Amino acid sequence: MRFLLLLPCCLLASIALSACTDFVEPNQLAFVMGTAVDRAEGGLIEVSDQIVIPSQLSGPPNRGGGSSGDAGSSIVMSATGRDVFEASEKIQRKMSRRLMTSHRIMLAVSEAFFNENDAGKLFDKLGRDPANNMRDMTIVVRGGSAKEILMLRHPLERLTSIAAGKELQINGLTKFSSRQLILEHYTDGLRPLLPVLQIEKVRTSSKESTPFAALSGFAVLNKQLRIKGVLDENESAAAVWMSGKGAYQGLTIPWKNGKGLLSFRLVHLKRTIRTRSCGDSKCAELEVKAQAYLVENTTSLDMSQIRNMTDTERYMNAEIQRDFQRTMNKIQQWGPDIFGIGEHLHRHYPYWWKSRQHDWDERFKTLDVTVKADISLISIGSSGGQMK
């Protein structure tokens, strides 16, 4: 009895306390799947939101309408403002539905924006506003505006944002969310590494070639979130692995004598950082570990011979070590420590770190970092020797 009396009382009280008109029907919401940030005239920011049109998206495939990549399954709304919020409010004023950014998959920022603005301020909005889920991928758009990427049509997916998200995910690159970026931005001994998308023309059928946003490398950013350099494809693979963000990748190396190639699939990618004192500075060693499966062998090696296997393993390790060291040196020249070596030093030598954290980018350039590889060849595939 008391229960029956108490319940309505408490409900009435809570109705008074909270706004009971909080609810929004799904058809009063505009789901933003992707956002592009570009610079605009006069130091303004141009924000573009890619919004799905639910009525154009097909539910069951047989309902007609909305085949994949269908025209008009999304619209792109843009506005300029002094900051992200102001621009978003301007978009909101043009919309019949409330913008819902919690389901965003991609945040595209043009390279030009990074180079001319303090991008840290952009990400303040992301970290502060609880309406962002921070699971969205942050990417850099090279050559062209980020808005264009949103307007592109993808031959396979409904929206380019979904395509970009899936593209990273399917290639084992899952650690590039906004959350990760913000963490990296606020961590002293770690610098962000962001995927770079570029618009390419791809011939998708005999008649036409469609513009296509494809992953073309990774951008290395410094503490002020300015792009210090962009890595090419090979370097990207090395950098991603060395910064501990990849899950798996492929590797192709020519054999010693230059005749034939060896290809491996690498899984269980790991990396370990070790640091020690050497002189008055510190030395770091970065070891990469993986398991390799041989998937293609065009050399004359007979892999059923154990000697050849160990040779291959040794040679592969040496090659990777050489390759990765080169990438490491290149990034060191640029300055930003995307590997988190600074963070490792911070934890192990806190007093040493304290006096050096402010100019870490400069110090990282001269730090002695050696790369080691410890990759074990665990499978030579289902055929032993070369096909005769």
Place this chain on the structure above:
Amino acid sequence: MKANAISRSLEENEAYLRQRFHPSSDIVFRVFALQDRTPLLLVYLDGMASVESIEANVLKPLLFGGLPEGIDRMRTLAETLRREWVPLANVLTDESLESLVKHILQGNMAILADGEASALVAQVQGYEKRSIQEPLKESTLRGSKEGFVENIRTNQSLIRRRIAHADLKMESFTIGEYTRTEVMLVYMQGMADEKVLASVREKLKGIELEGVIDSSYIEEWLENNSFSLFSQIQNTERPDIVTASLLQGKVALLTSGTPFALVLPVSFWSGLQSADDYFERFTFVMLTRFIRYVMTFISFALPAIYVALSTFHPEMVPSYLMISIATARENSPFPTVIEVFLMMFVFDGLQEAGVHLPNQLGPVVSIIGALVIGQAAVEAGIISTPIIIVISLTGVAAYTIPRYSATLPFRLLRYILLFVTGLLGFVGFAYGIIFLLIHLVMLESFGTPYLSPIAPFDGRRMKDLFIRYPFWMKSGRNKKGRQS
């Protein structure tokens, strides 16, 4: 001398009885003289007493055999008849006319003799009764196929057959001013809690009812908290459930005229446990219990959760799912809460109609339900598909609960939770669940906390809650009763 004591004059007695039963036509008065000396009067109700039994056991010996010569005048005639002449197992003498009337009404036959102040009551009950059948509402895949029937003697025997022990006690109570229904208190002496027994006895004696039609009448009088959604007494048609409960130290009540026995005290969990849980392999029971508990939660919470997620917290739903929901709801004319409420209402309405429709018309409801509500409403864009899925799932989930009466609180809770959630989102949902838990923790069934053994926690008794331990692991548990 009491006013309704049997008189020595047979005419007076007959007049009294005739007047008492006037103008009922099914009462039979049969007068005959014993060897032309003593007039005897047989009184019984036609249809309630077995005519064959009367003829074979009373009339034949008396008419053809006659009383022996030199009857011992020290004994009354009734006593003589009882000792020597009526070959029936259950015979007693009575000295009050009013109690004679009661016996006659129960289907017994009264034998009155002239010049005697006592009467003989011969138990010759014989009326049509249902035979033992498989309980329909609580059928199991394995285990006994016997179910209780309306006859209390049969029901008693169903329990006695299963527990052949003198500690099994059955106390009889007569309840109902007019129906004079027999209610049997069944328990295992030494196992059942004396305090529970005393309180049940006291409550049974305090019942003021004109009639007891079903055990539910007794149930409502016995319950401590009648306003609760949750019943504090279990009802069952299965003798094996009653037997198992008795052996756990619980108390059962059999009521004449209904196949539903009452078992008390119970906990929240006993409503969610099926007899099959004890008949199947315990490893599989782990799965079925898990499914049942999850489905129980779905059965009262899913509509509310759906409303909270889709209209208050769309950011909590995975992106693709949310877009699917948004796509489906694009043209819906009603707000989600109203739509869910409408569908729940219609679902319960169909269910109610299905219960009351004659069997031949049963399919009509399913056709109307499936075609009109399910398909037409969706195609017309009045109701959206996700809501149909949610409501059907909710409706089906309730029936994973093995006992029908245990589903009822959850069906009501559904509406309450939907209401608070529709107002406040997950905050309201949390309010609803908190109040539900407060209520359940406070609720008691004859001294046993309703949520035990979870609250208050009792690790030893957890062996039969989420996982039913094999019997040999639980052995010794019931050695000294007081289990609930």
